[in-house]
Amino acid sequence: MPAHPTEAGVLAELYLRAWTGCDRPLNRRLLEEQTPPHAEVTAWFKGGFEVFRTRRDGELTGAVRCCFPSSACNVDRLVVDPDARGRGVGHMLLEHVVGRARRAGVTRIWAQVCPKLESSGALFRSFGFRETGRALASWWGEEVVLLELPL
Numbered sequence: 001m002p003a004h005p006t007e008a009g010v011l012a013e014l015y016l017r018a019w020t021g022c023d024r025p026l027n028r029r030l031l032e033e034q035t036p037p038h039a040e041v042t043a044w045f046k047g048g049f050e051v052f053r054t055r056r057d058g059e060l061t062g063a064v065r066c067c068f069p070s071s072a073c074n075v076d077r078l079v080v081d082p083d084a085r086g087r088g089v090g091h092m093l094l095e096h097v098v099g100r101a102r103r104a105g106v107t108r109i110w111a112q113v114c115p116k117l118e119s120s121g122a123l124f125r126s127f128g129f130r131e132t133g134r135a136l137a138s139w140w141g142e143e144v145v146l147l148e149l150p151l
Helices: 005-019 028-034 038-046 089-104 118-126
Strands: 050-056 059-067 072-080 108-113 130-137 142-150
Touching: 005 028, 005 038, 005 050, 005 059, 005 072, 038 050, 050 089, 059 089, 072 089, 089 108, 089 118, 108 118, 118 142
Parallel strands: 072 108
Antiparallel strands: 050 059, 059 072, 108 142, 130 142
C-alpha cells in the first residue's frame, strides 16, 4: 500500500482525474492546489511525507498523504478515482492512515476538509473525527473545517 517515488506521475494523473469536474462548487485556486504536478508529487517523497495508494486490477484507485509533525499525524490529499467512488476506497485509505498513526504512537490526527465536500466530511466523521474549528483559507477562497481524532 505505500506508494513509491516512481509512481509520482500516475499519482499526479490520479489527482487530476479525481478533481476534474469539481470546478462548479469549489474555487479554482483550491482545485489548482489539489491537482499537484508530477514534480510536486515527487517532492513529497523527499520531504517527509508518507504516501499510500490503492490499486484494483493494476489500476490506481486512490491515494492519501500524511506526515507526523511532533506528536500528531496530519492527513491530507485523500483522493479516490471517480470510477472507484462509493466502493470503500476512501474508507480503506483512511483506515490505513489511522492504523499507521497508532503504530507511530501519536496522540491525535488532524485533517481539514472543505464543507462543500460533504462526503469527505462524512468519511472523516465516520472514523470519529470531530470538528475543532472553521477557518477561511484565504489562499483557496474557501472555508475549511478543521478536524481532529484523539487517539
